[in-house]
Amino acid sequence: MQRITEAPLDVNTLLAETENDTCGAFVVFGGVVRNHHQGRGVAGMSYTAYGPMAEKVLEELEQETIQRFGVAECRIMHRIGKLEIGEASVLVAVRSAHRADSFEAGQYAIDTLKERLPVWKEDFYTDGSSGYQDGVPLETSEATETERGGRGHE
Amino acid sequence: MLDVQFYGVLQQVAGTRSLQVDLKDDDITVDQVLTQLRQDVPALSAHLPRVACAQGESLVRRSDAVDPRQPLVLLPPVSGGRGPGQWRNT
Numbered sequence: 001m002q003r004i005t006e007a008p009l010d011v012n013t014l015l016a017e018t019e020n021d022t023c024g025a026f027v028v029f030g031g032v033v034r035n036h037h038q039g040r041g042v043a044g045m046s047y048t049a050y051g052p053m054a055e056k057v058l059e060e061l062e063q064e065t066i067q068r069f070g071v072a073e074c075r076i077m078h079r080i081g082k083l084e085i086g087e088a089s090v091l092v093a094v095r096s097a098h099r100a101d102s103f104e105a106g107q108y109a110i111d112t113l114k115e116r117l118p119v120w121k122e123d124f125y126t127d128g129s130s131g132y133q134d135g136v137p138l139e140t141s142e143a144t145e146t147e148r149g150g151r152g153h154e
Numbered sequence: 155m156l157d158v159q160f161y162g163v164l165q166q167v168a169g170t171r172s173l174q175v176d177l178k179d180d181d182i183t184v185d186q187v188l189t190q191l192r193q194d195v196p197a198l199s200a201h202l203p204r205v206a207c208a209q210g211e212s213l214v215r216r217s218d219a220v221d222p223r224q225p226l227v228l229l230p231p232v233s234g235g236r237g238p239g240q241w242r243n244t
Binding site: 141146 | 161162166202206207210211213229230231232233
């Protein structure tokens with residue numbers, strides 16, 4: 001299955017792929033393109049990804065989430081390309097026997113994705129300008145390793 | 155020659171999606187490639203401390219040897235949104 005896609009994301013497809021009769025709960029997080037960023041009007045966005053690594057990061061994050069929270073299912077999909085306001089850029093679906101595990105696992109998955117997934121967002125503003133959003137340096141950047149070294153091993 | 159590829163804002167800064175770096179020898183580290191890039195494309199210098207590097211599916215560290223057979227990919231900070239603990243502000 002492809003986790004990084006240019007095709008529109010569909011919640012029902014994700015739910016069908018994760019059907020599991022042992023589960024009494026599912027939680028779906030959807031990230032959606034909004035019409036503003038830091039006080040500026042946004043007309044649309046473009047997402048780019050480093051594909052070979054992005055697919056691997058999502059696959060590993062799904063497995064990590066399942067093992068860490070004991071949930072039965074975790075599926076993540078991220079869209080790339082040009083998106084309009086209101087379109088979903090990311091979906092996370094989690095299923096578990098009880099709802100608490102799904103809530104916690106879903107939040108962990110999306111928060112961790114934002115630290116690890118090599119995806120970049122370029123805003124197209126309503127005034128005609130555009131710009132990449134700043135983000136989180138990945139773990140092998142000099143800045144991250146220096147910070148980690150300064151804190152010592154925690 | 156080593157193929158160096160740029161993503162995100164680095165494409166704008168470098169003015170290209172990729173460029174070729176002439177390796178002095180095959181036994182060279184990621185850090186040495188970045189040092190050469192600073193000289194070849196000075197505009198990248200301010201960004202490099204927050205840049206991670208990858209080859210294939212995996213991140214590589216500054217001290218790692220570069221595999222000259224595959225591109226060295228430069229990845230700026232990822233902008234999926236705000237990280238853990240900040241999610242209420244998104």
